[in-house]
Amino acid sequence: MSLARLLSTPVLGYLIVKGQYDWALGLFAASAVTDLLDGFIARTFDMKSVLGTILDPMADKALMATLTVSLGMAGVIPVPLAGLIIGRDVGLVISSFVIRYKSLPPPKTFARFWDFSLPSAEVRPTTISKINTALQLLFMGAALSATSIPLVTSLWATWHIPAQWVVATTTVWSGLSYVFSKDAVRYLQPPPEDGKRPSSNEHEQKS
Numbered sequence: 001m002s003l004a005r006l007l008s009t010p011v012l013g014y015l016i017v018k019g020q021y022d023w024a025l026g027l028f029a030a031s032a033v034t035d036l037l038d039g040f041i042a043r044t045f046d047m048k049s050v051l052g053t054i055l056d057p058m059a060d061k062a063l064m065a066t067l068t069v070s071l072g073m074a075g076v077i078p079v080p081l082a083g084l085i086i087g088r089d090v091g092l093v094i095s096s097f098v099i100r101y102k103s104l105p106p107p108k109t110f111a112r113f114w115d116f117s118l119p120s121a122e123v124r125p126t127t128i129s130k131i132n133t134a135l136q137l138l139f140m141g142a143a144l145s146a147t148s149i150p151l152v153t154s155l156w157a158t159w160h161i162p163a164q165w166v167v168a169t170t171t172v173w174s175g176l177s178y179v180f181s182k183d184a185v186r187y188l189q190p191p192p193e194d195g196k197r198p199s200s201n202e203h204e205q206k207s
């Protein structure tokens with residue numbers, strides 16, 4: 001299901017850019033329902049796979065980035081807000097590369113950098129970043145719905161400005177939370193060279 005959501009995301013972006021808002025809204029709704037169903041099945045039947053734990057957040061990120069860029073391009077959401085949202089994500093990606101490089105035990109080679117069997121650090125979403133994700137998704141959903149559902153169009157005319165400020169605030173706040181929260185980044189203890197298990201599998205260090 002996550003793979004299907006991932007593959008449908010470029011189609012969603014294309015539909016928005018081409019002004020096919022009804023189809024885009026339908027696809028967005030299908031994607032949201034699939035995501036909920038996916039999570040429900042995984043929790044209820046304890047069916048979590050390694051692939052699923054990678055694909056699911058990847059599909060969420062791709063969806064959010066695609067919605068932001070395409071709605072910005074189509075003039076449905078303000079370009080400065082879209083830039084802020086994408087800018088925070090680009091900042092997080094660059095920071096994660098820096099953290100990976102700093103935390104990777106030597107030798108720091110290109111191959112080892114991308115070898116995910118060598119975990120070296122873990123980034124934990126902060127509370128405000130989870131709230132921000134939910135608000136951004138709600139904002140994108142409302143903005144898209146306002147293009148084709150008359151009731152939402154009139155409500156959105158009143159609320160879109162305050163909604164933009166709320167999302168801009170949580171976007172900046174969540175970006176800063178990764179910088180200033182002590183719990184956001186955890187450096188993992190490097191595995192011992194001789195294959196012995198470490199006495200505790202992780203500890204926190206100051207970067």
Ligand SMILES: O=P(O)(O)OC[C@H](O)CO
Pocket residue numbers: 092125129130131133134174
């Ligand atoms: O801050 P982000 O964009 O990495 O998002 C965090 C997610 O909400 C985690 O569920």
